[in-house]
Structures are given as structure tokens and as C-alpha cells.
Amino acid sequence: MTDFDHIEKVGVIGGGLMGSGITEVTARGGLSTIVVEVTEEAAQAARERVEGSLRKAEKRGKISAEDVDATLERIVFTTELERLADRDLVVEAASEREDVKLGLFERLGTILEQDDAVLTSNTSSIPIVKLGAVSGRADRVMGVHFFNPAPVMQLVELIPSLTTGEATKARMQHFVTEKLGKQPIEATDRAGFVVNSLLVPYLLSAIRMYEAGYASAEDIDKGMVLGCGHPMGPLALSDLIGLDTIRAIGVSMYDEFKEPLYSPPPLLDRMVDAGLLGKKSGHGFYAY
Numbered sequence: 419m420t421d422f423d424h425i426e427k428v429g430v431i432g433g434g435l436m437g438s439g440i441t442e443v444t445a446r447g448g449l450s451t452i453v454v455e456v457t458e459e460a461a462q463a464a465r466e467r468v469e470g471s472l473r474k475a476e477k478r479g480k481i482s483a484e485d486v487d488a489t490l491e492r493i494v495f496t497t498e499l500e501r502l503a504d505r506d507l508v509v510e511a512a513s514e515r516e517d518v519k520l521g522l523f524e525r526l527g528t529i530l531e532q533d534d535a536v537l538t539s540n541t542s543s544i545p546i547v548k549l550g551a552v553s554g555r556a557d558r559v560m561g562v563h564f565f566n567p568a569p570v571m572q573l574v575e576l577i578p579s580l581t582t583g584e585a586t587k588a589r590m591q592h593f594v595t596e597k598l599g600k601q602p603i604e605a606t607d608r609a610g611f612v613v614n615s616l617l618v619p620y621l622l623s624a625i626r627m628y629e630a631g632y633a634s635a636e637d638i639d640k641g642m643v644l645g646c647g648h649p650m651g652p653l654a655l656s657d658l659i660g661l662d663t664i665r666a667i668g669v670s671m672y673d674e675f676k677e678p679l680y681s682p683p684p685l686l687d688r689m690v691d692a693g694l695l696g697k698k699s700g701h702g703f704y705a706y
């Protein structure tokens with residue numbers, strides 16, 4: 419029988435917005451974490467993001483300097499996927515591109531040495547069943563979807579696919595709740611799961627509204643913050659998520675359901691083509 423507590427060594431693929439946040443969560447939870455990036459520069463940027471976030475928490479008095487050092491010591495940054503061979507759990511958080519994720523899952527299927535290692539994706543919208551199929555170990559593959567910023571947001575969506583095994587589901591439920599202290603909900607393997615199915619059409623509608631000249635970006639956002647009590651408006655939230663990521667999620671959801679409200683508006687396409695990706699590139703609907 420699987421030992422539910424047997425997850426001590428974690429791998430995170432991609433050290434961008436989400437990968438660095440997830441790394442902060444797992445390392446603060448006491449777990450050895452190896453982060454894989456594409457280049458040395460990207461690996462260094464990931465290290466700086468994690469350290470910067472921990473130092474900010476230290477300044478706010480939420481973590482001691484000793485705990486920051488101990489957390490950083492648990493993390494290794496590398497460009498070699500093979501370093502993940504001995505991991506109990508891998509969380510894939512690379513860019514929202516199906517070709518990239520399929521390539522990674524295919525390689526990971528041969529790299530992971532432990533028979534019961536679990537392979538998860540933080541994808542927002544790509545079918546989990548496809549990732550399982552190319553890995554050759556589909557019963558130990560599932561969606562584990564964190565929210566941005568991962569150290570702050572309590573929710574994790576758990577997405578078993580048609581081929582995910584019951585033991586994998588139970589282990590991830592236990593891991594997310596007991597080891598990470600997050601609150602899971604279970605969703606079906608359909609593009610967007612629960613939260614993005616509701617959130618992304620709303621964000622795309624706000625972008626269409628701005629594109630059509632209904633109101634300024636500031637007023638659209640102010641409307642939803644002051645009128646509906648949201649912590650931030652839809653255009654500021656789009657900038658936080660990343661416009662390339664929102665566009666990719668919209669495309670996957672449109673491919674799946676053919677609903678016009680999921681289709682990215684032309685302004686979003688143009689902004690992504692121009693490299694205006696939101697907060698992470700320094701410019702989106704706002705300048706940072």
C-alpha cells in the first residue's frame with residue numbers, strides 16, 4: 419500500500435511566476451525542491467524571485483532570517499531535467515504551451531526512477547489526459563492547479579483525468595492539505611476546470627470592453643473593486659496573471675467548447691505579439 423506521507427523530494431519545472439511561488443510553498447513546507455529552467459539566466463531569475471519573495475516576508479516579520487536561509491538551502495536550481503530522477507513528486511509549471519508540456523511529460527516518463535512517483539501539471543487549461551498518455555504512466559499523472567500568487571492563495575484545484583488512479587488522487591489530496599496547508603477542490607478534466615471557466619470569460623470581456631472604448635482601464639478596474647469588492651480589477655488581474663498566459667488559456671478553452679466568449683480579442687493578440695505581457699514584462703494594461 420502507498421505511504422501517503424512519502425513525499426519529501428519535489429521537482430518543479432519552470433521557475434516563472436507560478437513555478438517560483440510553488441517552490442516557495444514546497445520549500446517552506448520543509449521539502450527538498452529542485453527547480454528546472456531552460457537556461458542559466460532563467461534559473462538565476464527564478465532564484466532571485468524566490469529569494470526576493472522570502473526576504474519580503476522576512477521584512478514583514480512573517481519568517482525569521484534563519485528560516486529564510488534554511489528554506490533557500492532546500493532549493494536547487496538547474497537546467498537539467500535528468501536531475502529530477504529521484505523525485506517523489508514533480509509539479510510541471512512551464513509556459514502554457516501544449517507542445518512544451520507534451521515534450522516534458524514524455525521525457526519525464528522515462529526519467530523518473532520511482533515507480534510510485536507522481537507527475538502533476540499546474541496547467542490552467544491543457545487536457546491532463548493527453549499529458550498522462552505521452553508519459554506512459556497515466557495512472558500517476560494528474561492536474562494540481564495552484565493560484566497566483568501561490569504563497570498567498572489558499573485554493574488548489576485537483577484534476578484527475580479519465581486515466582488517473584485512485585491512489586494518486588488520494589495522495590495528492592493528502593499532500594495538498596496536510597503538507598502544504600492548502601484547500602483543495604476537485605474539478606473535471608475540461609479546459610478551464612472550475613475557476614478559469616468562470617474567470618477567463620470575465621477577464622476577456624473586460625479586455626473587449628476596454629478595446630471598444632467603453633471606459634478607461636482605471637475606471638473598468640475601479641468599477642469592479644469598489645462596486646463588487648474584488649481585491650483587484652480585471653485588467654490589473656490580467657496583468658498579474660500574464661497576458662500570454664490568458665491568451666493561451668482562452669485559445670484552449672475556445673478549442674474545447676467553441677464558445678465565442680472564450681476567444682481572445684484582437685487587442686489581446688496584438689499586446690502579446692508586441693511583448694506587452696503585463697507585470698512580468700513591465701508593461702501591459704498598466705506600466706510597472
Ligand code: CAA
Pocket residue numbers: 471475478541542564565566567569570571613614617649650655659
Ligand atoms: N508572494 C508572497 N506573498 C505575497 C505576494 C507574493 N507574490 N503578494 C502578496 N503577498 C502577501 C503579502 O505579503 C501580504 O501578506 P500580509 O497581509 O500577511 O502581510 C498579503 O499577501 C497581501 O499583500 P499586499 O498587502 O502587498 O497586497 P494586496 O492586499 O493588494 O494583495 C493580492 C495582493 C494578494 C495579489 C490581492 O490583490 C489579490 O488577492 N488579488 C487577486 C488575485 C487573484 O485573483 N488570483 C487568481 C488569479 S487566476 C489564477 O491564478 C489561475 C490561472 O490559471 C490563471
Ligand code: NAD
Pocket residue numbers: 431432433434435436437454455456460511512513514515518522540541542543563564565566658659660663698
Ligand atoms: P511564466 O511565463 O511566468 O513562466 C513560465 C516559465 O517556464 C518560464 O520561466 C520559462 O522559461 C519556463 N519554461 C518554458 N519551457 C520550459 C521547459 N521546457 N523546461 C523548463 N522550464 C520551461 O508562466 P507562469 O505564469 O508561471 O505559468 C506557468 C504555468 O502555470 C502555466 O501552465 C500556466 O497556465 C499556469 N498558471 C498560471 C497562473 C498565472 O496566474 N500566471 C496561475 C495558475 C496556473
